[in-house]
Amino acid sequence: MPTAVLETGERETYLNREYGIKSWLLTVDHKRIALLYLMGITFFFFIGGFFALLIRLELLTPAGDLVQADTYNKLFTMHGQIMVFFFLIPAVPAVLGNFLIPIMIGAKDLAFPRINLLSWYLYIIGGLLMVYTILNGGVDTGWTFYTPLSTEFLKTNVVTAALAVFVSGFSSILTGLNFIVTIHRMRAPGMTWNRLPLFVWAHYATSIIQVLGTPVVAIAIVLVALERVLHLGIFNPALGGDPLLFQHLFWFYSHPAVYIMILPGMGIISEIVCCFSRKRIFGYKAMALALLGIAVVGFLVWAHHMFVAGISLYAAMIFSLLSYFVAVPSAIKVFNWTSTMYKGSITYQTPMLYAFGFIGLFTMGGLTGLFLACLGIDVHVTDTYFVVAHFHYIMVGGMVMAYLGGMHFWWPKISGKMYPEGWGRLAALLVFVGFNLTFFPQFILGYMGMPRRYWDYSHSPEFQILNVLSTAGATILAVGYLLPMVYFLWSMRYGKPAPDNPWNAAGLEWMIPSPPPTFNFEHEPVVTWEAYNYDEIKEEVPVAH
Amino acid sequence: MFQSMPLWPPRASTLANNVDALYIFLIVVSALMSFAIFIMVIFFAVRYRRQPGRRAEQIDGSHALEITWSIIPFCVFMVFFGWGARIYFQERKPPQDSAEIYTVAKQWMWKFEHMEGQREINELHVPVGRDVKMIMTSQDVIHSFFVPAFRIKQDVLPGRYTVAWFHPTKAGTYHLFCAEYCGTSHSGMVGSVVVMEPKDYEAWMGGGGTQPLAVTGQQLFAQLGCATCHRQDTQGRGPNLVGIYNKPVLLEDGRTVVADDNYIRESILQPAAKVVNGFKPLMPTFQGQISDEQLNALVAYVKSLSQASGQTGGKSMAAATAQPQM
Numbered sequence: 001m002p003t004a005v006l007e008t009g010e011r012e013t014y015l016n017r018e019y020g021i022k023s024w025l026l027t028v029d030h031k032r033i034a035l036l037y038l039m040g041i042t043f044f045f046f047i048g049g050f051f052a053l054l055i056r057l058e059l060l061t062p063a064g065d066l067v068q069a070d071t072y073n074k075l076f077t078m079h080g081q082i083m084v085f086f087f088l089i090p091a092v093p094a095v096l097g098n099f100l101i102p103i104m105i106g107a108k109d110l111a112f113p114r115i116n117l118l119s120w121y122l123y124i125i126g127g128l129l130m131v132y133t134i135l136n137g138g139v140d141t142g143w144t145f146y147t148p149l150s151t152e153f154l155k156t157n158v159v160t161a162a163l164a165v166f167v168s169g170f171s172s173i174l175t176g177l178n179f180i181v182t183i184h185r186m187r188a189p190g191m192t193w194n195r196l197p198l199f200v201w202a203h204y205a206t207s208i209i210q211v212l213g214t215p216v217v218a219i220a221i222v223l224v225a226l227e228r229v230l231h232l233g234i235f236n237p238a239l240g241g242d243p244l245l246f247q248h249l250f251w252f253y254s255h256p257a258v259y260i261m262i263l264p265g266m267g268i269i270s271e272i273v274c275c276f277s278r279k280r281i282f283g284y285k286a287m288a289l290a291l292l293g294i295a296v297v298g299f300l301v302w303a304h305h306m307f308v309a310g311i312s313l314y315a316a317m318i319f320s321l322l323s324y325f326v327a328v329p330s331a332i333k334v335f336n337w338t339s340t341m342y343k344g345s346i347t348y349q350t351p352m353l354y355a356f357g358f359i360g361l362f363t364m365g366g367l368t369g370l371f372l373a374c375l376g377i378d379v380h381v382t383d384t385y386f387v388v389a390h391f392h393y394i395m396v397g398g399m400v401m402a403y404l405g406g407m408h409f410w411w412p413k414i415s416g417k418m419y420p421e422g423w424g425r426l427a428a429l430l431v432f433v434g435f436n437l438t439f440f441p442q443f444i445l446g447y448m449g450m451p452r453r454y455w456d457y458s459h460s461p462e463f464q465i466l467n468v469l470s471t472a473g474a475t476i477l478a479v480g481y482l483l484p485m486v487y488f489l490w491s492m493r494y495g496k497p498a499p500d501n502p503w504n505a506a507g508l509e510w511m512i513p514s515p516p517p518t519f520n521f522e523h524e525p526v527v528t529w530e531a532y533n534y535d536e537i538k539e540e541v542p543v544a545h
Numbered sequence: 546m547f548q549s550m551p552l553w554p555p556r557a558s559t560l561a562n563n564v565d566a567l568y569i570f571l572i573v574v575s576a577l578m579s580f581a582i583f584i585m586v587i588f589f590a591v592r593y594r595r596q597p598g599r600r601a602e603q604i605d606g607s608h609a610l611e612i613t614w615s616i617i618p619f620c621v622f623m624v625f626f627g628w629g630a631r632i633y634f635q636e637r638k639p640p641q642d643s644a645e646i647y648t649v650a651k652q653w654m655w656k657f658e659h660m661e662g663q664r665e666i667n668e669l670h671v672p673v674g675r676d677v678k679m680i681m682t683s684q685d686v687i688h689s690f691f692v693p694a695f696r697i698k699q700d701v702l703p704g705r706y707t708v709a710w711f712h713p714t715k716a717g718t719y720h721l722f723c724a725e726y727c728g729t730s731h732s733g734m735v736g737s738v739v740v741m742e743p744k745d746y747e748a749w750m751g752g753g754g755t756q757p758l759a760v761t762g763q764q765l766f767a768q769l770g771c772a773t774c775h776r777q778d779t780q781g782r783g784p785n786l787v788g789i790y791n792k793p794v795l796l797e798d799g800r801t802v803v804a805d806d807n808y809i810r811e812s813i814l815q816p817a818a819k820v821v822n823g824f825k826p827l828m829p830t831f832q833g834q835i836s837d838e839q840l841n842a843l844v845a846y847v848k849s850l851s852q853a854s855g856q857t858g859g860k861s862m863a864a865a866t867a868q869p870q871m
């Protein structure tokens with residue numbers, strides 16, 4: 001494909017077309033905005049991770065001896081708020097989704113490039129409010145902001161933290177809106193709905209949740225701030241309010257938000273498994289429908305967070321039943337990924353290692369979710385480390401594995417450089433081992449009865465050994481996360497130049513140069529093939545050196 | 546360095562055995578399901594690794610297989626659901642003649658009040674072999690009453706009663722945790738449940754010498770002037786409270802509600818919220834005028850008025866019949 005040539009003789013790409021801080025901060029190129037997001041979420045990932053490390057160090061010994069009780073409460077609160085609202089929710093959609101969706105459907109950009117930039121600014125404003133909250137002494141509501149603790153009793157920066165979540169929520173809504181319109185209106189000729197890569201379907205499903213769910217949590221959080229300032233009596237029973245109303249509003253969004261975090265990851269895994277198995281996806285339609293099914297049914301299960309909160313017996317029954325319904329499409333996805341490997345021609349590059357890890361850890365996270373959906377068991381294990389372990393298996397074992405897999409898979413396209421394969425495989429192994437060592441003991445701790453959010457467990461020294469294992473695992477995990485950070489940066493300068501299609505993968509993004517030119521395609525592509533047409537791609541994945 | 550390391554909490558209530566049985570079933574089934582997947586992934590990854598001269602065979606999918614691995618897991622899930630719901634029903638429905646203990650949670654302690662009048666802080670004494678019902682409220686934020694050895698947990702809310710019950714089966718001292726994050730000393734809001742053999746319990750109980758909760762309530766009832774309107778005949782300006790507990794009440798607006806603990810509580814704090822048919826909303830509110838402990842005593846007294854007339858009301862440990870359970 002002929003492309004523009006710069007005066008220096010280099011090929012013009014989105015990276016070298018313009019230089020200078022202004023060319024980045026005022027860009028409307030979806031690829032540059034994706035990189036802006038990448039910087040933001042990486043920053044917050046390491047802040048949140050640092051808090052997690054302090055939490056694990058505190059729990060090494062039963063006594064509360066490393067930090068003060070209030071400090072510990074702030075650490076887990078800000079770890080949660082940062083990881084959920086400033087890392088997990090935006091990570092895949094705003095970075096990889098932003099970069100890839102227009103290219104995957106054969107478009108020059110998103111439907112609303114300026115709104116895309118606005119979303120990034122909203123994210124940054126929300127992020128700065130969060131940073132201000134931290135520097136101003138932090139907040140200790142728990143990431144869930146439960147009332148009336150958050151509204152009437154705490155003396156920390158609840159209002160600025162609430163505003164941070166509120167503002168970044170609009171970033172999420174606008175991104176979702178942009179994706180929905182883009183996927184509907186900007187597909188290249190021949191790119192029918194049935195030919196969309198599952199990565200795009202996953203983001204479509206995610207966007208629906210972002211657009212429909214986020215306003216509810218935004219309102220709930222604003223009500224918390226208003227109640228705190230004006231004492232309105234919405235959630236405070238002393239003023240005639242109902243604290244459970246807050247929990248309903250909060251989880252109405254925050255349960256579907258779990259799917260905002262995991263569905264894009266599922267999209268990534270579908271791309272990776274197909275490429276490194278050299279296979280079409282097993283059951284394309286079922287996979288796409290399962291994504292939509294999870295998004296829709298996911299809206300009907302929120303009260304399974306409230307089985308011991310004081311909801312009625314019959315409400316609990318209905319929400320338990322519906323929670324099992326949402327497990328079926330998740331099961332289909334796991335079986336179909338596994339079947340995609342059947343009779344494939346499989347190689348084990350770094351992205352595929354992450355995909356293996358994802359399938360295993362997501363399966364365990366999903367199955368332990370069935371324990372929590374089970375009323376009789378949930379009563380005992382809810383609000384214990386069992387829950388902590390479960391959602392980290394989904395969020396970290398699932399989503400972060402998928403994110404890292406995706407970053408390795410598309411890094412050559414994004415940066416134009418190859419990452420070092422050997423280091424990549426080592427990091428993937430460390431992440432897998434470190435993750436399991438950190439979080440598996442927490443399932444046992446939870447069933448033994450250790451409540452979450454406990455700073456001091458000197459009354460229960462029997463919990464210590466499992467906590468020691470967990471902290472040891474967290475240390476390995478930290479190394480596993482630092483490595484990619486280091487070698488990705490290293491590869492930008494020293495990495496081997498990436499070919500246009502380093503994996504011989506299917507999909508429009510691999511048919512344009514690495515890194516892509518500003519407008520992605522020289523000519524509008526015409527799509528005549530199905531997704532994952534690996535039968536038409538004769539070459540295997542090149543062997544890494 | 547380490548204390549003994551049990552991997553399982555003690556099992557000290559009738560419910561604990563049921564919950565553990567289901568938990569083990571869930572572990573076995575999900576271990577089978579996950580091993581099936583792990584083994585398939587590993588087997589395919591090795592068996593179908595790239596080899597010279599062999600190419601991937603394209604397969605579009607199979608609706609028959611997809612339907613199979615939707616329906617089979619779904620049926621298994623329904624077993625999880627049904628079994629779990631059965632236990633939950635048991636957890637949420639205290640037996641009719643449970644002994645009652647009033648609980649007030651606050652940042653950061655547990656206050657218990659037995660019907661006999663004994664008060665305890667962060668320690669709860671109960672005998673083996675009785676059904677015990679905790680009637681709980683919070684003075685400030687949401688807390689959660691969690692006794693791992695009994696496998697029960699129930700959030701404790703400000704402004705209303707929530708209920709938990711258990712039937713201890715084994716003497717011993719067990720952890721009591723607050724399981725809902727409640728501020729600075731959340732992890733210090735712990736205590737113990739001391740389960741005693743009945744004769745030890747009698748001895749412990751005998752040491753008290755306080756007056757029963759309902760009697761305290763009766764004195765308050767007189768002191769606060771409740772008795773001037775709520776007379777034990779039909780002439781009062783307020784409804785006669787004898788025999789009303791757990792009975793349906795017809796309200797002014799035509800609705801019918803059951804006069805349970807929460808109704809009695811609400812009627813004291815917000816009398817205008819649910820006015821009984823045939824009466825005027827004359828009663829002043831007691832919101833902010835009486836403590837949660839006083840409120841509990843009043844509720845216990847109102848309930849005791851139903852015991853006298855042969856209805857079920859708040860029972861003390863002695864009055865609750867000891868009976869072996871399942």
